[in-house]
Amino acid sequence: MGIDKPDIRYVVHYDLPDSLENYVQEIGRAGRDQKASAAILLYQPGDERIHYFFNQLSREQRQSFELYLEHSEEVDVLFDEVQQKWLEIVNKTNEPEQWMNRLKLQEKEKEYRLKQMLRYIKEENCRRAAILHYFGEKLVEKPDSCCDLEGAVLPVQEEVQEMTVTKKAEWQEILLNLFKKNTEL
Numbered sequence: 001m002g003i004d005k006p007d008i009r010y011v012v013h014y015d016l017p018d019s020l021e022n023y024v025q026e027i028g029r030a031g032r033d034q035k036a037s038a039a040i041l042l043y044q045p046g047d048e049r050i051h052y053f054f055n056q057l058s059r060e061q062r063q064s065f066e067l068y069l070e071h072s073e074e075v076d077v078l079f080d081e082v083q084q085k086w087l088e089i090v091n092k093t094n095e096p097e098q099w100m101n102r103l104k105l106q107e108k109e110k111e112y113r114l115k116q117m118l119r120y121i122k123e124e125n126c127r128r129a130a131i132l133h134y135f136g137e138k139l140v141e142k143p144d145s146c147c148d149l150e151g152a153v154l155p156v157q158e159e160v161q162e163m164t165v166t167k168k169a170e171w172q173e174i175l176l177n178l179f180k181k182n183t184e185l
């Protein structure tokens with residue numbers, strides 16, 4: 001996404017990111033002007049299920065594709081779009097096995113990254129330090145308002161309240177308009 005505004009104060013996630021890599025990239029959009037800003041991640045247990053579901057799906061996709069490679073003459077399969085692409089690649093490459101192994105490795109990496117994301121959510125000490133640690137860095141200087149685990153409050157709260165009120169008004173308007181249209185139909 002090409003959001004290039006220096007004065008973004010809040011980045012709110014209401015979907016669980018699939019990795020700390022993506023999460024950090026996304027929250028990095030807040031506070032590019034160096035002023036106080038916050039990243040808010042809304043999570044409830046079970047939010048990870050959607051990621052498990054898609055990981056499982058791609059694993060099954062890969063497994064049935066592998067089955068085809070091993071017993072192509074016996075297996076009657078209908079490829080989906082992704083598998084069709086795999087087939088093109090496999091037909092071109094001299095080392096299909098190596099290529100399949102890479103695919104398997106990618107699955108494992110995906111699972112690992114999700115696990116680390118969940119670990120971050122369940123972090124008990126310091127989220128800032130946890131992120132830095134994940135990327136092989138150390139927290140040298142802890143800011144006063146570090147993270148929620150250390151009592152940080154959201155910056156410029158009056159502004160948030162104002163924002164919420166305007167948002168509500170907008171939503172009410174949108175809803176009203178929707179209902180109007182429906183009754184007209």
Ligand SMILES: [Zn+2]
Nearest residue numbers: 126127146147
């Ligand atoms: Zn902290």
